[in-house]
Amino acid sequence: MRVVIVGCGRVGAEVASSLGRRGHAVVVIDVNPEAFERLGAQFTGEAIAGPGYDRQVLLRAGIERADALAALTSDDNVNIVTARLAGNTFRVPKVVARVYDPRRAEIYQRLGLVTVSSTTWSVRRVAQLLEHHELDVVLMIEGGQVEVIEVEAPPAWDGRAVNAVSAPGELLVVAITRQGKTVIPTFGTPFHAGDRVVLATLPSSQRRLESLLAGG
Numbered sequence: 093m094r095v096v097i098v099g100c101g102r103v104g105a106e107v108a109s110s111l112g113r114r115g116h117a118v119v120v121i122d123v124n125p126e127a128f129e130r131l132g133a134q135f136t137g138e139a140i141a142g143p144g145y146d147r148q149v150l151l152r153a154g155i156e157r158a159d160a161l162a163a164l165t166s167d168d169n170v171n172i173v174t175a176r177l178a179g180n181t182f183r184v185p186k187v188v189a190r191v192y193d194p195r196r197a198e199i200y201q202r203l204g205l206v207t208v209s210s211t212t213w214s215v216r217r218v219a220q221l222l223e224h225h226e227l228d229v230v231l232m233i234e235g236g237q238v239e240v241i242e243v244e245a246p247p248a249w250d251g252r253a254v255n256a257v258s259a260p261g262e263l264l265v266v267a268i269t270r271q272g273k274t275v276i277p278t279f280g281t282p283f284h285a286g287d288r289v290v291l292a293t294l295p296s297s298q299r300r301l302e303s304l305l306a307g308g
Contacts, residue, residue, distance in 0.1 A: 095222055096121065096158045096184075098144030098174050099165035103190065105130035107162060111222065112137050119153040122165075144174045150182065160186040160222040168192055175205055186222055238292060240266070245287040246305060255279035257304050262297040266290045 093116045097108045100122035108131060112118045118137035121144045122128065128139040142149035144163060155161070161178040163171035168191050175189035188206045245268075249257065254265045254277045268277050269288040275281070283289070293301060 093117070093159045093222075094154060094157055095119070096150070096153050096155060096161040096178075098122075098161065098163045099171075099190075100124075100127035100130055100139070101164065101166060102130065104162070104164040107164065107222075108137060109135055119158075121149060121153055143170070145170060145177060147177070147181075150178070155182045155184065158182070158184050160184065161188070162222055163187075163189045165190075166192075172205070179205070188222060238294060240290060240292050241301075242288060242290050243305065245283045245285060245289050247285045248306075249283040249287075249304075250285040252283055253279065254281045254283070257283075259297065259300060262294050263300060263304075264292045266292050 095108075095111055095116050095118050097104050097111075097118060097120045100108070100120050104120065104122070105127075108118045108120045112135055118135075119140060120128065120131065120137060121140050121142060123141065123143050125139075125141040128141075131137075131139065138153070140149060140153050142152075144150070144165065155178065158178075161175070161184045163174040163178075165171055165174075171189040171191060175187045178184040179187040186206075254268075257263070258265055258279065265277055267274050267290040268281065268283070269290075270284060270286075291301075
């Protein structure tokens with residue numbers, strides 16, 4: 093997967109390094125070339141100096157071939173402009189924007205932008221959102237302490253019961269939509285491939301969710 097990270101602050105550098113270690117092709121953009129020092133010697137991706145909302149800079153970063161982009165600068169306006177440019181102009185499949193003002197985050201989510209706003213969990217959450225295009229954050233409760241996520245049931249879930257992907261206190265299947273009908277499932281309700289599944293989960297359950305989405 094090719095990922096463009098705009099903003100090489102602490103969060104941007106950690107997300108870039110994390111994705112790089114997982115084998116993804118990562119390009120980092122920042123207006124300050126000195127910021128790339130945060131990436132460390134182990135980083136094998138690309139670093140491009142310039143504003144992330146500049147079309148020419150994005151083209152140099154290979155935005156037309158990008159699978160995902162995260163706008164993670166310290167400026168909400170820059171992040172939103174960059175995210176909308178990536179999504180609306182370059183049709184990047186997955187775009188995430190970091191927003192500091194929770195009031196603005198709610199507005200941008202209504203416009204269809206995926207946003208993160210909590211510094212304490214944004215690194216792992218951004219990486220998760222970029223890697224799993226099928227994730228759709230429906231609601232974040234108390235700044236992300238509990239997340240309500242909608243996903244498409246992968247083929248590996250076909251025929252498995254709800255209790256096979258549930259973890260009491262960590263991961264709960266809230267609803268299943270199949271052929272236009274939505275139900276509240278029991279633990280014995282089977283999944284069908286292609287179901288739209290709504291889950292309530294803790295950010296700390298990231299690895300379990302990733303494993304389940306991969307068929308584990």
